[in-house]
Every structure is written in C-alpha cells, then in structure tokens.
Amino acid sequence: MSVDPAKDAAGRAAAALVEDGMRLGLGTGSTVDRFLVALAERGLDVAGVPTSRATEQRCAELGVRLLHPAEVAQLDLVVDGADELTSDLVLTKGGGGALLREKVVAAMGARFVVIATVDKLVPRLGDTFAVPVEVVPFALAPVRRELEQEGLEVRERTHADGASYRTDNGNAILDVRLDGGLEDPEQADVWLTMLPGVVTSGIFTDLATDALLGAADGRVETLSRPVR
Secondary structure: OOOOHHHHHHHHHHHOOOOOOOEEEEOOOHHHHHHHHHHHHHOOOOEEEEOOHHHHHHHHHHOOEEOOHHHOOOEOEEEEOOOEEOOOOOEEOOOOOOHHHHHHHHHOEOOEEEEEEHHHEOOOOOOOOOEEEEEOHHHHHHHHHHHHHOOOEEEEOEOOOOOEOOOOOOOEEEEEEOOOOOOOHHHHHHHHHHOOOEEEEOEEOOOOOEEEEEOOOOOEEEEEOOOO
C-alpha cells in the first residue's frame, strides 16, 4: 500500500512529541494511522484512549496499549486529524464518523495536536467540507427541518449501498454546509448542540493547541493557537 508522504510527515512529527510514560488520546483517520505506525516503531511505554473502534483495532495490530476514559483523569497529549481547519485552529471533524468520541478525548488533553495535510487549511469552515452533526435517530426529521429552515444544505449520511449510517454510538449523522461557510463557528456549534436530539457537532473550538501540517515534499508546518 502506498504511503502519502504529506500524511506520513505529519504523523511522524507528532510521534516525535511523545515521551515515555505518556497517556495519550488516539484519534481516528488515515493521517492518525501514520502517527500510530511511527509511535509503535518508537517502542515507548505509553498507553492511549482510542476515539473509535477502528483505532482500537489498529492499536491492537500495532501493539499500542489502550486505556478506557474511566482510567485516567487527564491525557498528556491528544493527537487527531481534521477535515478542515482555520489558522486560529478551529476545526471541522467527523468525516470518519467519530466526532463525539473525538471531542470527549480532545477535552481530556493537556495538549491537543492536530495532524493534517496543508490542503486542509481553509479561510472559513463549512463551505467546501460539510460539518457533521451527530443526531439520535429518533430526532432526525425534526433536526433536519430546523437546519433547513436556517438555510443550511443538509444531507443524511448513508453507506455506499444506501443503508443508513450509524456511528460507534448508534447515532446518525447529518452533513451540513452553508454557501460561503460559517461566519462564527463557535456560535454555530452552540446553536447546533442546543437543538433537541443533537448529540454534538463536528465543530471543535478552543480545543486544539497546535497543528502539524504535512506537505508532499516532507516539510511540516507548525501552527499554534493564538493566546487570547
């Protein structure tokens, strides 16, 4: 299987931040997979809380020890990907369907490092890449109506065969976008999550502390969240 050099560069840069004895948050996705491979190669005494069943399985294959959230109050370092991010480290996550567990784990981290490729950096979220919204199945129709009444383009996520998509938590996902993107992602996140039936949104604000953005030539650009 070919390896994307940009993803590999970002993953390896994140793995270099890990120190022996750390308790980690382990994200989900193809860039995180490169981080897990590089982490396993280092042979450190670490353990991590996975954000999806897919990550659990990959860690078992690589020999990375796992933790349950009940076993640790705070994680030293969380490493996860992003579907889009802005220069002030506001993120869209959930393309892989793990947004709820990813947000829980991100909030547990003393440091949350995002790994992605340089093309994921955008001026505004929610235009080119839809924002995932996790919804309990019972509330799908009412939530969809609310979103569409606000002028949002809404699509229920399904599998390739048309079957309803369900997260690891048994919930549905509505993928939402707005022409021109979200003017105020933080406000949008609050509004979305207050809708009855919505579990969480894929907008991550005030969580990421740093980002490592890999390029095709192996360079890695580092971004840090501005101090407010």
